[in-house]
Amino acid sequence: MVSQVETPVFDAPHSRTLARNLSVEGLVQVFTSFHRNFFTGVMAQAMRIAGQGTPVLVVQFLKGGIGQGYDRPMQLSQNLDWIRCNMPRCIDSPQISEEEARSLLELWQHTRRVVEQNRYDLVVLDELSLALRFGFIPEAEVLDFLRTRPRHVDVILTGPEMPDALLDVADQITELRRTHQP
Template sequence: MVSHLQAPAYSSSHSPYPIEGLVQVFTCPHRGFFTSVMAEALRIAGQGTPVLVVQFLKGGINQGIDHPMRLGQNLDWIRCDLPRCIDTPQLEEGEAQSLESLWQYTRQVVFQGQYELVVLDELSLAINFGLISESAVLSFLRDRPGHVDVILTGPDMPRSLLDIADQITELRRSHQP
């Protein structure tokens, strides 16, 4: 379960108790566990906290950075502007550009302070496919505004991200199929 405290509107340097953002990892050996993370994002947005959900490997709905989906007043949901979902490291040039644009957009809006919770869905697969560099993600996490919570999802999360996570949730099946 994710808990989130909204940072005060004034600068945290004026607060004797600054609120530090957390890095949380949700991982599982298989895909398809996003529902619980999305439920948390919706709950937090419903409490008035600005939330961004970014799905790097999902496409197919003609969305992209120019057409984010707004769910309620506080939750923006954006996917890569692709006609298909990415399931391989081999991308056409336009697909690679779309993914890079989405990553740069995500960095830009987070560093501008537009969101207090950012969900980076299937980021581990994007890293493992070599589509987003692990070092770029580590830099992003290190340099983000201090109050921003980040949730990383995906199977086979790189060890370097697990090592800096404040919380790791590993989902597994409780029975054999």
């Protein structure tokens, strides 16, 4: 007996609409670690998905230093937009200037807006747990964002010490640990 699996071919303009009309619900994934060095795996996943034609947004809340900002995204393919705060440095403590706080808030508001507009199917919120812990973004707003996003959108949250409220709504939690010390 021979079986054959046939992959349906969709017209490019209609394939996203068709996929969104299917009953597939997006997942909330959490990647957490005590160390801030696991972004490579998440980014590889985002790039792989973008390479398959899925629109992806990567948001790095605490990274700066490259004169970027939400209005100047880096495009790492035709399907992956990568944005950071418009600030001159990377943030590693809750002590920030008013300008940096404004930049963080603008980035969060932009992220919410473009997700509500249905522009992306995967959204990566890098170091979100630290932005929450430092008090830059209200936890209630993140929970509302996850609850009200278009139902097909997958969201990946990263960062150390992820709040319990976000772990409770996650469909998948990946905790990365070192097995040895150098």
